[in-house]
Amino acid sequence: MQEGTKRIYLESPYKVEFEAQVVEKVIWEKKPALILDQTCFYPESGGQPCDKGTINEVEVLKVLEDEARIIHLLAEDISSDKITGKIEWQTRFDHMQQHSGQHILSQSFHELLGAETLSFHLGEAISSLEMDIRKISEEEVENVERRANEIVFQDREIKCYFIPEEKIGSVPLRRPPKKKGLIRVVEVSDFDFSACGGTHVHRAGEIGLIKILKLERIRNNVRFEFICGKRTLEDYLWKNRILRELSTRFTVNEGEILNTVEKLSSDLKSQKRKGKKMQEKIAQYEAQEIIQETKEKIIKELFVDKTPEEVRFLVLNIIRKGDFVVLFGLKGEERGHLILGCSENINIDMREIVPLVSPLIKGKGGGRSSLVEIAGEEIENLEQALERAFEFIKKKMGLDL
Ligand SMILES: [Zn+2]
Known part of the structure; x- marks a missing residue:
């Protein structure tokens, strides 16, 4: 032979x-x-x-x-x-399932949409088919899957036989053969005829469920990712586990999960908007309180229980309400922040402070003349950095005489 x-x-x-x-x-x-x-x-x-x-x-x-x-x-x-x-039988049988499933899937595309198979790749986890399809609807994809699995459920015989090249016209091949001489035909009984040298199962039932996982446009065609047999079972197992978990966590039926997640996500967005507005309001009141309590033009304080954003709001609200220089520090868990601002009427460029205090907290920062922010990892030196900024401002304002 x-x-x-x-x-x-x-x-x-x-x-x-x-x-x-x-x-x-x-x-x-x-x-x-x-x-x-x-x-x-x-x-x-x-x-x-x-x-x-x-x-x-x-x-x-x-x-x-x-x-x-x-x-x-x-x-x-x-x-x-x-x-x-x-x-190794496990790998061989897995390849037989994927490869035989590909023949049936390819012919289902061909039968329902007249589409040609351009290439096939059998991957370690997922296989793919590139089809000469410009556009395909979800419904069409599902119809192809239904047709392919119908052939599996009918448990059709898959036969392999050789035919001499000159007699190949007698077989309705899906694609013309690439090889010459004796051509090996793989026939999924009365459904698909392919010239192929691969390993296949004897009956379509052995393939198990054929499932398309996703599709993407590639060049001018569509590439489909699919799995068959044991791979489909494993995929179903973990996906079902996730659905069950979500259904328990949200105490809704599986069919309601998508609606629930959509509602939660839109609730979260509107809560965030409301939270930000409230934060601004609180900063205004707090600024008012600080201004009323202080007798100085320079306000210095170290916070622990705020976010950098809250401190920034506070600084901005104070410097807008009068002529102040505000030197605030924030002790975070991993980083320390300095947020330093001054009112427009006080003619100091706060950016001058950045190089003076940054090395103390191993920090980096910047900003505009009326507001700068520095963040660094040497949290223990925050107080010292604030003090240095304070000395600088006193000098600038002629208060150290
Ligand atoms: Zn094959």
């Missing part, structure tokens, strides 16, 4: 253990590699990753195709000429 390595997986995709003769030992990609007379290992090709497994208990790192030969890259050299190979 074919020259090169005999591909056992074409006839027997369920076979996991095999014996073979070493035909050649080579170094490939700087690794010891074997070419065998026959193999169960699928080499990476056609959008499907290679199988995992061992040869004489040595890990197979990668399996590649070099024309008709299959190259097995090994973790270490093997001395014997006769080997026993074992492929």
Whole structure:
């Protein structure tokens, strides 16, 4: 039939253990590699990753195709000429589910929307299909999913057979074959005919549920991410867990969660707006109180239980209500803040203070001539920094004489 390595997986995709003769030992990609007379290992090709497994208990790192030969890259050299190979069944069966599901999904797109499959990638967690589709509605996507899963539920047979190139016209292939000579046809009974060299399940029921997860525009086409079989089950398990959790937390039915979250988010926005207005009001009253209590032109204080924003409001309200210089510090949990302001009528540029006090609190800051803010990590030195600013202002206002 074919020259090169005999591909056992074409006839027997369920076979996991095999014996073979070493035909050649080579170094490939700087690794010891074997070419065998026959193999169960699928080499990476056609959008499907290679199988995992061992040869004489040595890990197979990668399996590649070099024309008709299959190259097995090994973790270490093997001395014997006769080997026993074992492929990892879990990965193989997962690939069979994803790949067979792709055939059915591709044909469902074709049947319902006349769309061609441009490329297929079988990923480790998620597979993708690029389709020549410009636009697609949510309803159309769901119809494609329904049709694909209908084929699965009917448990149609999936047959693989070879047809000579010159007779390929007798098979209604979805896409023309890329290879020459003997063409391998994968038929999902009376539904899809594809020229393909991959590994597939024998019956559509083995694929399990086919689910499209999301789509995105790519170039002028649409790329669909999908999962099949065990992957779909795992996906359903964690998504259902989240829904159940949310439903308990909000004490609503699962169907009501979206409405509840939307309502909460709009409530939160309006609360934030109200909170900000109240903050401004409080700052006005507090400023009034401070002004009434003080006899000085320079007001200095260190706060602990406010936010920087609240202190800023307070400073602004005081300097607008009279001729004051306000030197406020704020001891936060991780950072200290200095918020320093002065009224317009007092001719002092507060920016001059920044380089004087910043090094004390290892801080950075700036602002305009009437208001500066400095934040730094040396919280213990905040008082000292305030004092230094105070001395500077006294000098400027001629109060230190
Ligand atoms: Zn295939």
